[in-house]
Amino acid sequence: xxxxxxxxxxxxxxxxxxxxxxxxxxxxxxxxxxxxxxxxxxxxxxxxxxxxxxxxxxxxxxxxxxxxxxxxxxxxxxxxxxxxxxxxxxxxxxxxxxxxxxxxxxxxxxxxxxxxxxxxxxxxxxxxxxxxxxxxxxxxxxxxxxxxxxxxxxxxxxxxxxxxxxxxxxxxxxxxxxxxxxxxxxxxxxxxxxxxxxxxxxxxxxxxxxxxxxxxxxxxxxxxxxxxxxxxxxxxxxxxxxxxxxxxxxxxxxxxxxxxxxxxxxxxxxxxxxxxxxxxxxxxxxxxxxxxxxxxxxxxxxxxxxxxxxxxxxxxxxxxxxxxx
Ligand code: SF4
Ligand code: F3S
Numbered sequence: 001x002x003x004x005x006x007x008x009x010x011x012x013x014x015x016x017x018x019x020x021x022x023x024x025x026x027x028x029x030x031x032x033x034x035x036x037x038x039x040x041x042x043x044x045x046x047x048x049x050x051x052x053x054x055x056x057x058x059x060x061x062x063x064x065x066x067x068x069x070x071x072x073x074x075x076x077x078x079x080x081x082x083x084x085x086x087x088x089x090x091x092x093x094x095x096x097x098x099x100x101x102x103x104x105x106x107x108x109x110x111x112x113x114x115x116x117x118x119x120x121x122x123x124x125x126x127x128x129x130x131x132x133x134x135x136x137x138x139x140x141x142x143x144x145x146x147x148x149x150x151x152x153x154x155x156x157x158x159x160x161x162x163x164x165x166x167x168x169x170x171x172x173x174x175x176x177x178x179x180x181x182x183x184x185x186x187x188x189x190x191x192x193x194x195x196x197x198x199x200x201x202x203x204x205x206x207x208x209x210x211x212x213x214x215x216x217x218x219x220x221x222x223x224x225x226x227x228x229x230x231x232x233x234x235x236x237x238x239x240x241x242x243x244x245x246x247x248x249x250x251x252x253x254x255x256x257x258x259x260x261x262x263x264x265x266x267x268x269x270x271x272x273x274x275x276x277x278x279x280x281x282x283x284x285x286x287x288x289x290x291x292x293x294x295x296x297x298x299x300x301x302x303x304x305x306x307x308x309x310x311x312x313x314x315x316x317x318x319x320x321x322x323x324x325x
Contacts (some may be wrong), residue, residue: 002061002147003158004097004173010234011067012094014059015144022142029215034241039208041105041142051105051140055259070292075229086221092227095182097173098145099157099212099220100124106157109140121186122221123160131155142216159213168272168287180267187221196275198262198285199223206259208249210239221320257281261298269294 005014012020022041029038044052071089100117104124107115113138114130117123126137126146131154137146138155146157161171161184167177170184185199193204201222202209209223226235228247235243253259261283262276271293274284278298285293 003145003156004095004115005064005097006093008068008070008091009094009230009238010072011070013066014064014096015056016063017060018056018064018142018144019058019238021054021214022052023213024053026216031215031241036215036217036240038215039143040215041140042103042108042217048106053105053109053139053142055135055139056144073231076231085185091228092228092230093171094212094224096143096145096212097222098124098160099143099218099222100158102219103217105140105142105218106137106146109136110134111136115146118162121165123162123165124157125162126157128152128154128156134319135196142213142218143220165272169270170272174267175270178269183266186272186274187223194275195275198265198276201258201262201276206249207242208246208259210242210246213238214240251283257276257298261296264298265294268296288296 007014022315026039026041029036029164031037041052042050045124046052048155069091071091073090075088100122101124102122104115104117107117107124110131111134112130114127114132116125116127118125133148133155135148138144138148146155148155161169161173164171165184167214171182174182174184183198183199183202187199187203188194188205193200195201195205199209202225209225211220211223214220224239226239226246227245228251232243232247235247239246244253249256249259253263258278261278265273265276265283265285269285270288271285273289273293274288275286277284277286281298282295283298284295287293
């Protein structure tokens with residue numbers, strides 16, 4: 001729960017106030033169109049510190065489900081929301097793990113150099129034999145994704161399931177997500193973006209997956225497809241100025257076979273998909289060597305059973321349809 005929590009926005013946060021506190025500390029900042037023109041948590045650091053941060057109290061870890069399922073306000077108008085007062089309200093779930101940031105504040109802040117970012121895959125890990133429990137990592141991480149273990153007196157954090165990733169497997173939160181809404185993948189730099197690679201396609205080509213609080217300056221590597229029913233002012237302060245275009249792209253996904261196909265490959269295999277394509281109504285994922293890992297049809301085939309078949313088995317006259325036969 002500490003490493004991998006789900007909170008309900010807008011009222012949920014774990015630890016309490018993690019995001020509003022850091023935004024408050026940073027103060028009002030500006031975007032210049034798509035480019036951030038304000039200060040990051042590194043630039044706004046007080047004298048003698050590397051990062052602008054704060055330390056949660058013990059009580060802040062005591063309410064993991066604060067604000068859970070609490071809706072608010074009026075949802076943005078999308079076609080499938082029925083026109084009834086309570087269903088016009090909004091809330092959404094924010095899935096949070098360590099972002100394995102490109103510029104990790106936890107690494108910058110640790111005086112023991114006990115946290116490091118692996119060059120081979122970007123995973124950020126705590127070396128618990130070096131950690132002396134200074135907790136500067138926790139103060140610095142604006143996402144509050146290192147946790148101090150009161151028993152062992154050292155920090156711990158999401159390890160991005162590195163033993164699985166090393167075997168070419170997606171992380172466990174991805175493969176056990178029954179909603180099939182997560183994907184573990186590798187992202188190229190914008191200049192090296194390859195549209196055949198799933199993360200590059202979502203982040204660089206379609207720009208449908210956006211980073212969480214990009215204005216903080218860590219370049220977080222967990223990307224979110226923003227919800228479509230939430231007021232865009234709220235989403236923009238959370239995911240940046242790409243929100244309106246991302247929402248529009250998502251709403252049009254049913255007309256975009258390539259995007260739809262890739263979304264259907266989420267949760268379709270435990271292997272990390274290196275490249276994908278969508279041809280003749282089938283989305284396919286391939287490994288590094290180009291071998292097919294999985295194939296998913298865009299439209300599930302439908303079979304209609306004859307009524308006689310069901311009634312024959314049950315030994316009953318044909319009086320109606322039985323779902324369970
Ligand atoms: Fe470090 Fe926090 Fe970024 Fe994770 S989310 S890499 S703990 S700064
Ligand atoms: Fe460093 Fe955090 Fe441990 S600051 S010493 S990794 S508690």
